Amino acid sequence: xxxxxxxxxxxxxxxxxxxxxxxxxxxxxxxxxxxxxxxxxxxxxxxxxxxxxxxxxxxxxxxxxxxxxxxxxxxxxxxxxxxxxxxxxxxxxxxxxxxxxxxxxxxxxxxxxxxxxxxxxxxxxxxxxxxxxxxxxxxxxxxxxxxxxxxxxxxxxxxxxxxxxxxxxxxxxxxxxxxxxxxxxxxxxxxxxxxxxxxxxxxxxxxxxxxxxxxxxxxxxxxxxxxxxxxxxxxxxxxxxxxxxxxxxxx
Amino acid sequence: xxxxxxxxxxxxxxxxxxxxxxxxxxxxxxxxxxxxxxxxxxxxxxxxxxxxxxxxxxxxxxxxxxxxxxxxxxxxxxxxxxxxxxxxxxxxxxxxxxxxxxxxxxxxxxxxxxxxxxxxxxxxxxxxxxxxxxxxxxxxxxxxxxxxxxxxxxxxxxxxxxxxxxxxxxxxxxxxxxxxxxxxxxxxxxxxxxxxxxxxxxxxxxxxxxxxxxxxxxxxxxxxxxxxxxxxxxxxxxxxxxxxxxxxx
Numbered sequence: 001x002x003x004x005x006x007x008x009x010x011x012x013x014x015x016x017x018x019x020x021x022x023x024x025x026x027x028x029x030x031x032x033x034x035x036x037x038x039x040x041x042x043x044x045x046x047x048x049x050x051x052x053x054x055x056x057x058x059x060x061x062x063x064x065x066x067x068x069x070x071x072x073x074x075x076x077x078x079x080x081x082x083x084x085x086x087x088x089x090x091x092x093x094x095x096x097x098x099x100x101x102x103x104x105x106x107x108x109x110x111x112x113x114x115x116x117x118x119x120x121x122x123x124x125x126x127x128x129x130x131x132x133x134x135x136x137x138x139x140x141x142x143x144x145x146x147x148x149x150x151x152x153x154x155x156x157x158x159x160x161x162x163x164x165x166x167x168x169x170x171x172x173x174x175x176x177x178x179x180x181x182x183x184x185x186x187x188x189x190x191x192x193x194x195x196x197x198x199x200x201x202x203x204x205x206x207x208x209x210x211x212x213x214x215x216x217x218x219x220x221x222x223x224x225x226x227x228x229x230x231x232x233x234x235x236x237x238x239x240x241x242x243x244x245x246x247x248x249x250x251x
Numbered sequence: 252x253x254x255x256x257x258x259x260x261x262x263x264x265x266x267x268x269x270x271x272x273x274x275x276x277x278x279x280x281x282x283x284x285x286x287x288x289x290x291x292x293x294x295x296x297x298x299x300x301x302x303x304x305x306x307x308x309x310x311x312x313x314x315x316x317x318x319x320x321x322x323x324x325x326x327x328x329x330x331x332x333x334x335x336x337x338x339x340x341x342x343x344x345x346x347x348x349x350x351x352x353x354x355x356x357x358x359x360x361x362x363x364x365x366x367x368x369x370x371x372x373x374x375x376x377x378x379x380x381x382x383x384x385x386x387x388x389x390x391x392x393x394x395x396x397x398x399x400x401x402x403x404x405x406x407x408x409x410x411x412x413x414x415x416x417x418x419x420x421x422x423x424x425x426x427x428x429x430x431x432x433x434x435x436x437x438x439x440x441x442x443x444x445x446x447x448x449x450x451x452x453x454x455x456x457x458x459x460x461x462x463x464x465x466x467x468x469x470x471x472x473x474x475x476x477x478x479x480x481x482x483x484x485x486x487x488x489x490x491x492x493x494x495x496x497x498x499x500x
Contacts, residue, residue: 011382209339224355227408
């Protein structure tokens, strides 16, 4: 099993890798909120900043883009729906349907915002071990007595641990089926069933083995958490993010 | 002194199949024991009782004089287990994080965890991979990582379930050499394998299982002639009446 997926933690020494995970979560929330109310110039500035951060963190943009394919299909559906449903000046008319200029602009802006938010999430996962995300969630949920913070954090940690494994298994299953000419079967439901059943079965088997291995190493919810500590770098980053957000909102 | 004492151990699976049938066994501290038998003979079922991953239907398992059922955490700390599929044993996103998983579960403080992880990684020669992602390691390195994860728990017994499966020759040599180093350091070693060739030269005792029972137990050289009758291939050299040589020579 070589490179698993770009959607997983990659150790590094970049600025993002050095930041405390609680601050990174706060930045993710702040920037996502600002994006929702920012216009074209705000999106251009944020896209530029995020691209610089991604390059600085050595994020594999090319392979990441490949794994974004399904998300792009989802975005194209949103774009199509906006173009056809927002009233305005018609650009192209096909029978009773019209693609409007306003719909196109609004669709592009919405998709752009979603891409930026997805990229922010990608950057967070790329630069933060899931154990730290888990520890941060646990601390954030701690004051809420009625929420089982430790359990939720453990579930998040296991999901993060399993996503690359499931993707890898899906890839292996698809390759094995292609080697036996599954592509000659045109019925998508048949192909989905042939792919889904073994994938689910293998995932559960893998989960079983992981549980046994975790139990053998005394797994419990009450364990030593990752040490989280805010440094001057985190507070400086917070100041910069607040200033950038205020600037974008003022444009 | 016996580190493991098993009395009349029986395990019946939920579908009624008998996994282990009234097994009694004593293993001395510091021993190097090889457990063999065909698929389904109960080897893995047996060692999973040593740290309470499986509960006996009947009988009792003691580790260092204390029943496993009485103190599961103690048993799991004392008996480390390396599984056949090293990938499924990986929990952490970096080598360091994976080795730290066990000590974190023991609720040690950060200083102690760091110390144990550093020692364990040093012992298996993976110190320079501490920040590497485990999935990118080679097969042999992944097994060594699994050993480091066990060592960080400071066990007295280490059980290896088919430690050489799907490894190339250099990988086998790496893992075998690691097992021998652990034995020299005083750990009790249990190796489960149906491929006797690779550890035969080093084991002090050979246990053969079939259908959930121990059918042979003794010095490897004395009972190797019987193993084929139980579905296990004997090392090649033994057919020629020669001494079985170590894979490390």
